[in-house]
Amino acid sequence: MSALQIEIDYQAISDNVATLRKHANGAEVMAVVKADAYGHGLAEAARAARDGGAAWVGVAQPREALALRVAGDTGRIFTWLYGPDVPAADLIAADIDVSVSSEEVLAAIVEAGRDAKGTPRVHICVDTGLGREGVTIHDLPALLDAAVQAQGDGLVRVVGIWSHLAWADQPGHPTIDLQAENFRAAVVCAEERDIDFEVRHLANSACTLTRSDLHFDLVRPGIAVYGLPPVADPEGNAFGLRPAMAVHSEVILVKDVPAGQGVSYGHDYVTPYATTLGLVSAGYADGVFRNAGNVAEVAIRGTRFQISGRVCMDQFVVDLGPATDIVAGDTVTLIGPEGPSARDWATATGTIDYEIVCRFGGLRDKDSA
């Protein structure tokens, strides 16, 4: 048996997208499935998202967009992360919507479009304040002029304008309104050039769930698609989302030890009383964060236990307490509805739940192979 079982509930992904559609209030949903769908499996997650009503799916890298076409996805697909060496011809041939952050990238797409059958559909990416992808407000007019020219020549269709928020997970942060204002100004700047957008899009998961005034025509939730709420929910029901990933392992040895027994390398944990130790057959080589020792929890038979001492390469230890009915062969829940959440693991290990699911999800293919 493999060290960790990574299970994905694809029905949860469909249901989450359906829930996000309700939150989106008439705006379409682009399910973001970059990074192997946050570790949940690119093609399978995209299929589940389509079943839930995602009119669009979005990926960072062109190769992911092309892989989705190969996997049989026939809907609108958007990709945004590349430089002037973008495989434009392949993307146009595959009828992928492409983002443009600079005149160099626009030129590459126009050039490839000359020989292609279809007319490339481009979305202008504006840096409204994130300081990451996108054309600056300063350079936007020149890029728009070039895009209008190319559209006039029949070489592209400018169908979208979009941006991304820096602080959406902190509702009320002043940069959100500032970026929204810059985005609206960018849209006006384009409309003055007679560009008529099919879709304007700004909202990630947090913005989709907390700022209905910023949905525009299309929202781009990622983390929420996988059932992980991006902000604390005032209603306390996690916005009706359901986590799609569960991670399990197994107790392989149970033994009684006296008080004062040092546990695992360096004896970072010492038993405070005579107790029973459980050995779990998963370690950092299997994706269990090494800094989870003495902080992260697992659940066994419905009870939560903190990992005792250091996580080793292939194993870790749990102090099961002096009177346990846990036996070798019992299931250990690292993440699941009956145990800790990805957020719990993130809090314990000093990261965000995005990284937790990407990490555990990265083990998925190996495991199922």
Ligand SMILES: *Cc1c(COP(=O)(O)O)cnc(C)c1O
């Ligand atoms: C990752 C990403 C998203 C989704 O963000 P979440 O916080 O996971 O909802 C949306 N848009 C862009 C450009 C992204 O990079």
